[in-house]
Amino acid sequence: MTDSESPKPTEPRLSASLVLVNSHNEILLVQRNPQARSFAGQHVFPGGNFDAKQDTSLEWTAIRETFEEAGLLLALSDTPSTLLDVNFTQAREAVYGGQMTFSTFLTNNNLRADIGALLPFTTWVTPPSSARRFRTEFFVAFLRDSTSDGLYSVRKECLPTPDGGQEVIRARFLHPELAIEEFRTGKIGLFPPQYYILETLRSILTGSSSTESQRNAVQMLSRAAFGRMVINPKLFRVNDGVDEAFVYEGDELRGGPKGRLHRMVVEQRGASFSQMNLRRNFDLFTQCPVEVHIPKL
Template sequence: MPSLPETSSAKPDVVAPAKDAATVMLLRDTAAADGIEVFLQHRVGAMAFAAGMTVFPGGGVDKRDADASVSWAGPEPARWATWFGCSDSLARALVCAAVREMFEESGVLLAGSSDAAVTDTSRYADERAALVSRQLSLAGFLADAGLTLRADLLRPWANWVTPEAETRRYDARFFVAVLPEGQEADGATTEAESSGWQRPLAAIADAEAGRRALMPPTWCILRELADYPTAAAVLAECEARESIPKITPRIAVDGDSIRVELP
């Protein structure tokens, strides 16, 4: 497993706070029905965090993501708060951030009516651009479009926190979602130089061969996903979880060697 892209040889005197973030593993079954594929993006080299890394769509929580006016279908914020061990307000913001970030970075929108997701997201291209530029909030977009956020199309998977030795840190909650019928993931974002579907083990093989770089959370989660034959099986696994443990790796320095240790 690789080390993190940004490392420090010593723990800083002041530990940087970890910014709340949401990441989504978008899944689909393969055409041959013999496994799953996950949507991955190769980040551009100029990014401040995880530059050049292959990642799942996601990003930091915007303060407007906690807007309680969002029309909501699915598990209530209190349930998400139990899963992730946080406040109801933060849980709402995390789910909204997951939906917003995935739409911004992949064009996939987990919203629609209370019982069906939209099938054509191209009609919301202008709104997508306005979300990216922060000219529009998710709540404002959904309200204007008459859409309901479909929290029931998301499931909780993991919670990773950047090591304390790093100067830029995130408390990232990882969600799972299945590509809604009729939608396509386009990866049209300035944050990635390329995007596409890949089997989890194939992505790991690319990293082992030096063709791609994976951060430890991405590597570990891809390995976990590889054990499931279908997207439905992944969702079923999530249903059985009462809570999501927080994982904070530690950077260990041994001479000239730097490694990431998991708890």
């Protein structure tokens, strides 16, 4: 087949994913059902496709999907006492099953999605060669009960639960250090975007207790170019053709300065990754390449 006869790449679907951090610097990971069409059996951050019928933004998508997949809700209320009467399990099943929209659930219980808690944390676009493509915006949020300006946060410090195996078979909080160790020893499966973000946060979220300085560092990174960085991976042979790598924007192989590295050296086993090694040698706060185009919802 010639280039002119090559099938046109599918348009990536807009999606969102939430990197949820608890007070112990642990990050919520859910394991996808092995029978799922996308990311089967892999550990990912909760998330899913933008639903034009009920989502008003990608932040809304991330909050809704986290509620559906892990049972954790990021919302605000003017009357926290009414939350004692909310059956979250029943509501979650109704929202996931389509008997009730997420918006209706929030409205009926005087709740509002806590959009302001979400911090942009890179966007990833699936390579054109893939049959199923996504443009996924990742967000970071911290789980902390708080009261401010008369609003009560429902970002509860509770254990996540899977959705009964419909999409997720396991949900748990893991420290980035432990998550990467479990991947390297073959206990869990990860894809490059999840590994990249875990590696990025591992150097910031040190220790087992979240501090204000750590949260501020994540907020600064989100507000810097890093938070708006759009990554379009391209596959290259590197190290004299010995290794395979996804090369990202700003790398010397993508037109960046000589010696600049922004790549993930990988070993694949079928559709999964057995090893990944992030090579990145620039300052995240000041030197991240940023894509100007912003997709319309």
